Every structure is written in structure tokens, then in C-alpha cells.
Amino acid sequence: MIRSLTITILLLCLSAFPAGAHSGGSLLIGTERSDTSTANPSISGSTTATLQTTDNRAANNDTRVTVLGYHDFSKTRKATEMLLPTATFRKQMEAIRDLGLNVITMHDFMAWKRGEQKIKDKSVVITIDDGWKSVYTDAYPILKEFKYPFTVFLYKNYVGGGASALTKKMIREMMEHGCSIGSHSVSHPYPSSVKQMRAKGANTYAGYLRKEMANSKKFLDENFRINVKTYAYPCGFVTGEMLPVATEVGYEFLFTVIPGKTTMTTSNFTIPRYIILGTHDNIFRNATSFRATSSTAATDGAIVQSTPHPVQPEPGALISDRLPRLFADLSKVENIDPESVTMRVAGFGQVPCTYNPETNKVSWKVSRRLRSRKCSVTVQWRNKGSTQYEKPMRWTFRINREAAYRPQ
Numbered sequence: 001m002i003r004s005l006t007i008t009i010l011l012l013c014l015s016a017f018p019a020g021a022h023s024g025g026s027l028l029i030g031t032e033r034s035d036t037s038t039a040n041p042s043i044s045g046s047t048t049a050t051l052q053t054t055d056n057r058a059a060n061n062d063t064r065v066t067v068l069g070y071h072d073f074s075k076t077r078k079a080t081e082m083l084l085p086t087a088t089f090r091k092q093m094e095a096i097r098d099l100g101l102n103v104i105t106m107h108d109f110m111a112w113k114r115g116e117q118k119i120k121d122k123s124v125v126i127t128i129d130d131g132w133k134s135v136y137t138d139a140y141p142i143l144k145e146f147k148y149p150f151t152v153f154l155y156k157n158y159v160g161g162g163a164s165a166l167t168k169k170m171i172r173e174m175m176e177h178g179c180s181i182g183s184h185s186v187s188h189p190y191p192s193s194v195k196q197m198r199a200k201g202a203n204t205y206a207g208y209l210r211k212e213m214a215n216s217k218k219f220l221d222e223n224f225r226i227n228v229k230t231y232a233y234p235c236g237f238v239t240g241e242m243l244p245v246a247t248e249v250g251y252e253f254l255f256t257v258i259p260g261k262t263t264m265t266t267s268n269f270t271i272p273r274y275i276i277l278g279t280h281d282n283i284f285r286n287a288t289s290f291r292a293t294s295s296t297a298a299t300d301g302a303i304v305q306s307t308p309h310p311v312q313p314e315p316g317a318l319i320s321d322r323l324p325r326l327f328a329d330l331s332k333v334e335n336i337d338p339e340s341v342t343m344r345v346a347g348f349g350q351v352p353c354t355y356n357p358e359t360n361k362v363s364w365k366v367s368r369r370l371r372s373r374k375c376s377v378t379v380q381w382r383n384k385g386s387t388q389y390e391k392p393m394r395w396t397f398r399i400n401r402e403a404a405y406r407p408q
Contacts, residue, residue, distance in 0.1 A: 062293045063118075064261040065109065066101075067125045068284075069232075069273040073138035079278035086138040088304060092276070092284055093146050095302030095316075096124055099288055105149040106180045106230060110253055113268060122290050122299060126150040127255065127273065129184055129232055131158050136170040144177050153184040153232035153255070156219045168223060175224065182230035183216045183251070191237040198239065209242055214249040229253060232273075243269050259286065281305050300373055303396050309333070311377070313397040320400045322369035326353075328379045328393065330360040340382035340389070346375050370399050 070089070071082040079085050096103060102120040104112075109125050111117045126143070128135050131154045143150050152171070160167050175181065189212065197208040213231065220228045229252040233242070236257030246254055246269070253268050260272035274287035281304060289301030305315035312327040313319050326345065330336060341362055343353035353364040362379060376396045382389050 061264045062295065063112070063121045063123070064263055064290060065104075065112075065119070065123045065125060066261060066287045066290075067109075067127060067255065067271060067273040068287055069255075069257065069275040070126070070128045070139065071130060071275075072132045073134040075138060081277040081279050084276060084278040085306075086134075086142070088278070088306065089139060090142050091304045091316075092302070093142055093148065095284075095288065095304055096148075097146060099299060099302055101288065101299075103146075103148045105178075106151045106182070110229060113253065113262075113264065115264070121293070121296050124288075127153060127182070127232070129153045130155065130188070131161075131166040131171075131184075133164050133166055133170070136166055136174065140174050140177075140179070147178070149178040149180070151180045151182050151230065153182040153230070154216075154220065155184040155188040155234070156186045156216045158188070159219075159223075171224065181220055181224055181226060181228060182232060182255075183213070183220055183228050184232050185212045185234050186216045186219075187212065188234045191235055194237060194239070198241070202241075205241060206245065209245045210249065213242075213245055213251065217249055217251070230255065233257075238270065259283070261290075300398065303374070303398060305395050307393055307395050309393060311379075311393070311395055315395040316397065318398045318400050322371070322399060323366050324370075325363055325365045326377055327361065327363045328377075330362065330379075330381070333360060333381070333390075335383045336360060337382045337384045337386070340380075342380050344378040344380075346377075347372065372399065373401060374398050 070084060073084055073086050073089055075086045077083060079088070100122075102123045104119055104123045104125060106125060106127075108117065108119055109123075112119045126148060128139060128150060129152075131152060135152060139150075152166070152174070154166070154171070158165050159171070171179070171181070198205045217228050217231075220226065227250070229250070231246060231251040231253070232255040238256065243254075253271060255271045255273050257275050258270070258272045259274045260266075262271055266272070274283055276284055276287070284304055285301035287301065288299070290296070290299040292298040303316035307315060309332060310329040313324060326343065328343075330341075336357070338355055338357045341353070341355040342350055343362060343364055344350050345364070345366070347370070348367075351364045351367075353362050355362045374396050375398075376394065378392050378394045380389050380392045
């Protein structure tokens, strides 16, 4: 699943940018990493780079950080892979708060990685790529409300680049309220363009990389009176030649699109990020999940879902009843074939649910106590006269195991 989502993220980079900003191309995909791994993604090219840093001071440090990556937001448009409904973003920020995770600034993240200060285990860094106007109109008010710091990775050519882009004024305002700035190159080149330049020879390619990396940093430094130290690889595409150039022009921390937790020993050249897609709820769940360590308990990731029709227990709800009644209200669905309505429950398979054709409501009382931390439910139906089922409605709720296993 991690590999398929990584491929999806990289491929969708090709369609996520403003219209007319880029041309298409193929991608070279690095090796995905697991949630707790510090393995390196594969690097294209003959230049060999040592990506895994070794820091003896941090050998016993088990602090873990999740870096989240977002792109575009909307209150009205339908979710796509790179566009997240604003309401879902709010729910995710609420989930971070409810889980007790610690949202830190990029400044604190960098100081921790340098060994200059300590941070809490299970910390979160919030990043947003490209510079869409919706960062200001949709995400920023929510982040400001929660007092969550965040970083926007900007590419030079899109700052003030049209009606859908952030303006310098918007960026400066956000910087006064918890926003920091990182680089995302000058033009956000596709991997195909990068590979074409690389094929022209080492000198030409090095000059091209310096232009994309250095000119972006210079623009951001001068316009926002900062010293940018962070860089997000466009589309997560990395070649070995990028690393010495990045160091030469002044970058210290470089971010990928490969999911995983960051530790003190994670390479500063390939910091993982969970790219949150509007159509994949499980990415945020994985990002907010932390395994138990010798000093901390495990944290189950947040389930942030929405369903087109009301259901009980609600998506992501934490319940104590191990014998709940599962319920879906399909009253707004017209022309349902009563004989086609089915419900499937994790651990039970298809269950003998009850469907009321007068109210269009379906329910089932769990017949034996739920024992897992999570339970997933799927409800499906056909319209009258159709042989094809409508898109299944799925949701997941959680069971409070401490409460659930108390003697009754």
C-alpha cells in the first residue's frame, strides 16, 4: 500500500500545478520507506551521495517527528488527490489536538536535528507546497485558530502568479502569525525536464540545478528578509548531483514525498513527508500513528473520514460499547432496490442487516463483542432496475479498549 500511494503522489505532481505552468513527463520513483525506517530513497545518477547521517549524540534518542505535506484546499470543490476539502483539513487539525500531538515550528525542528535542543516525542511539522491562494483563504485561518505553526514551500515563478496564487502581501501576513517559508525551486520542473537537462552533461546540469535552487533561495531571502534553509524537492525527485549543490547554495534540510517518521539519524538530505491526499484517508491515519517505545505508549492514528449519508457510530468515533448498533440513513437516496441492500462488517463479513424501505434506513446490532481497536463497515445497494451496485459507503470507528474491557 505504501508503494502504491507513493507512486500515486509522484504521478499526481504532474497534474497538481496551476494550468499552463508545466509540461508533462515521466517520473523516476525512489524506494519507499516504512513508518519507522531511516532507509534512503534511491538516487538517480552516477554521483554517489552519502545520505544517511550518523550522529552519535543521538544514538539513543527515540524522538520521532511526523512531517505532513499539503497542497490545495477548497470549501466547495470536490476532493481530488491534491485538493483537500477545507472541512476535512479542520477535522485533521482537531484530531492532532485530540491525540495530544505536539505541533512544532520548522525552527524547532531544525534546531532538534542539529542537536541544539530537545523536542517532545510524537511531534508534528505542517508543510504546504506550491503557494496556492487557498493556503491563505482556507488553511491559514484554521491554523491560526489552533495556533499551529506551519511552513509553505514556495516556488518562485508562482508567487503572485495569478488569481489562484499567493501574493507577497498574503505571505507576509501569514509570516506574522506562525508561517515560515521554504524553497520549492524556481519553476517546479517536472522530472522529465530534469532528466533532459542532466543528459546534456555534468556542467550544464550543475548550472541548471544552481539556477533552480539558488535563484529561488535568493528571491525568497530578499523579498521576505529571511535566510531560507529548507527545500522541498519538486515531485520528490532527487538525483545525487542535487545534494552538493543544495549545500553549496545554503540549504540544510531537504524534504521528499516518501512517507515515514523522522528521527535524529534521518538524513537531512531526504527528510520524509506524509503527503496528505484528498482521496486517501489512511495516509493521515498512518502519519498520526506512533508505535510504543521504551518510554512512550503507542498512539493510534486519527481516523478522519466523511460519508455522503449519516451513519452511526460516526466515522472516527471512539466508542465504549462493544455491542453497538450499526446504522446508516439512506433517506436521501432515491429508487433503492430493497433486495440489494447489504452491510459488511470487519470480522463478520456480510451480516443480516435490517433495511426499512419506507425510511431507507439500514441497521444491524453487533452479535458478538468487538475486540479490535477499529471496526470498518461497508454499506452497498443497487438502484431499481440496475444490475450495477452504487459506490460502496465505507467508514471506520474506534473502540475504547480500556473502557470496553472493564467487567460488565
